[in-house]
Amino acid sequence: MVRLDRITTRGGDDGETSLGDGTRLRKDATRIAAIGTVDEANAALGLLRLHTEGLPEIDAMLGRIQNDLFDLGADLATPEREGATAEGGRKRLRLAASQVTRLDQEIAALNAGLPPLRSFVLPGGTPAAAHAHLARTIARRAERETVRLAAEAPLNPALVPYLNRLSDLLFVLSRVCNAPDRDVLWQPAATQARERPAD
DSSP, X not given: OOOOSOSOOOTTTTSEEEOTTSOEEXXXXXXXXXXXXXXXXXXXXXXXXXXXXXXXXXXXXXXXXXXXXXXXXHHHTSOOOTTOBOTTSOBOOOOOHHHHHHHHHHHHHHHTTSOOOSSOEESOSSHHHHHHHHHXXXXXXXXXXXXXXXXXXXXXXXXXXXXXXHHHHHHHHHHHHHTTTOXXXXXXXXXXXXXXXXX
């Protein structure tokens, strides 16, 4: 169990922060950027859940995902090294492949009742759908930053697939929140001036 006695430590006043194994990194390091964007995605899910209170199964699913994102952040916060442990000698927390599999199953269940798309979808519709789209784009950024980190250091191979599936799930969830007919469809070139016929 995590115990936080103090919130203000002043340890980051020099522009550095500590990882789970005690390593100090600059706050603009690739790893810290990835951890921060995962946290931002989690906060966006918290906003989305304000609009899913009447949908208990969806709200419970989002609660599980928020917990997964803390697991994912903890995994990122303890670098992959031979015999690495978290600070204090605890076994490092790793995201499990089964968590990715669960997202696959949830995507399939959400998508089962939706009609096929005939156009790209613009972010919007209901408040829940709009918040799902915002969370989706943040999850995509977290994925990009985690891919960038993976080019610099070894990572748990479940991390990038989880973030990839999460953004897919949030897209499908946005459509569920807009069902049956509130998807906002892209209309290609809808705002371009029409050519006037020659005289």
